[in-house]
Amino acid sequence: MTDPTPDEAPIATAELPDAIPRVGPTPAAGDLPPGAGGAVLLQVTDVVKHFRGIRAVDGATFAVREGTVTSLIGPNGAGKSSLFNAVTGFYPPDRGAVTFAGRSIFRKPPYAVARAGIARTFQLTRALTAMPVIDNMLLAAPHQRGESLAGALFPFGTRAREKQLREQALELLALFRLDTKADDYAGTLSGGQRKLLEFARALMTEPRMVLLDEPMAGVNPTLGRELMAYMQRLRTERGMTFLFVEHDLEAVMANSDQVVVMAQGRVIADGTPDEVRRDQRVIDAYLGGAGG
Numbered sequence: 001m002t003d004p005t006p007d008e009a010p011i012a013t014a015e016l017p018d019a020i021p022r023v024g025p026t027p028a029a030g031d032l033p034p035g036a037g038g039a040v041l042l043q044v045t046d047v048v049k050h051f052r053g054i055r056a057v058d059g060a061t062f063a064v065r066e067g068t069v070t071s072l073i074g075p076n077g078a079g080k081s082s083l084f085n086a087v088t089g090f091y092p093p094d095r096g097a098v099t100f101a102g103r104s105i106f107r108k109p110p111y112a113v114a115r116a117g118i119a120r121t122f123q124l125t126r127a128l129t130a131m132p133v134i135d136n137m138l139l140a141a142p143h144q145r146g147e148s149l150a151g152a153l154f155p156f157g158t159r160a161r162e163k164q165l166r167e168q169a170l171e172l173l174a175l176f177r178l179d180t181k182a183d184d185y186a187g188t189l190s191g192g193q194r195k196l197l198e199f200a201r202a203l204m205t206e207p208r209m210v211l212l213d214e215p216m217a218g219v220n221p222t223l224g225r226e227l228m229a230y231m232q233r234l235r236t237e238r239g240m241t242f243l244f245v246e247h248d249l250e251a252v253m254a255n256s257d258q259v260v261v262m263a264q265g266r267v268i269a270d271g272t273p274d275e276v277r278r279d280q281r282v283i284d285a286y287l288g289g290a291g292g
């Protein structure tokens with residue numbers, strides 16, 4: 001499935017705002033920050049997910065190490081989105097184990113997974129179209145104190161927090177070149193810009209790990225490359241960990257430290273882009289499957 005509205009207005013060259021320090025050119029995949037690639041952050045073990053007789057995920061096992069970019073690929077219907085949804089609590093898995101930073105998030109609801117430090121985007125963007133862009137961002141922020149008892153009792157603290165969140169939102173929108181659209185309704189954004197908004201919104205929670213579901217789908221190639229560049233910078237400069245589902249194999253191979261390949265609900269290969277590219281099981285899965 002793809003984003004239905006391709007973006008026609010690419011943003012200009014990727015410049016990071018002052019808030020994110022520059023550390024030179026966009027790093028290449030495999031160029032890991034110090035200490036990265038050491039500890040396993042996300043461990044998925046033997047996860048099974050059925051849908052009325054369909055074994056969408058059939059005993060999937062893989063690990064993602066902190067500070068890396070890992071992609072999840074496979075032919076249509078391989079079970080990638082189902083696995084994403086199982087990990088993030090949107091479709092509770094039937095069996096298996098999922099740990100994040102050493103703690104179980106197995107069958108935890110989406111809010112608990114988010115609180116644990118995982119943010120995600122969706123294949124089809126979920127911007128609230130009848131709401132300004134900036135409000136879409138603020139809604140994603142954790143601990144909306146203004147709605148709490150503490151917020152009612154200590155309005156000054158709430159106002160300070162709201163100001164801080166607003167600044168953070170505007171800074172992120174600037175990173176994605178959406179700051180000039182902050183007061184526009186999200187419904188006026190192009191499909192590609194909504195994709196950027198979704199990415200920016202995911203970052204409002206200051207996640208340790210971000211799961212991106214087909215970030216390149218429906219965006220023009222320039223914007224797609226910039227999305228990948230943002231991802232690499234956030235990994236290198238903020239130590240974030242990424243897992244993304246993607247059909248654009250060129251983007252996958254150029255941007256991943258590790259590639260996990262699924263077919264028919266199972267992980268059939270797992271390795272560096274070079275290892276996976278040469279793997280006969282992967283070649284067979286793509287030739288035998290519907291494509292990708």
Ligand SMILES: Nc1ncnc2c1ncn2[C@@H]1O[C@H](COP(=O)(O)OP(=O)(O)OP(=O)(O)O)[C@@H](O)[C@H]1O
Nearest residue numbers: 001051054056074075076077078079080081082083
């Ligand atoms: N909500 C659902 N209800 C019933 N069946 C589902 C549901 N979601 C997925 N499936 C089925 O599970 C299988 C795996 O689908 P899934 O969307 O996870 O694959 P995918 O690898 O993400 O595919 P694509 O690349 O085409 O998006 C398919 O047979 C699909 O029809």
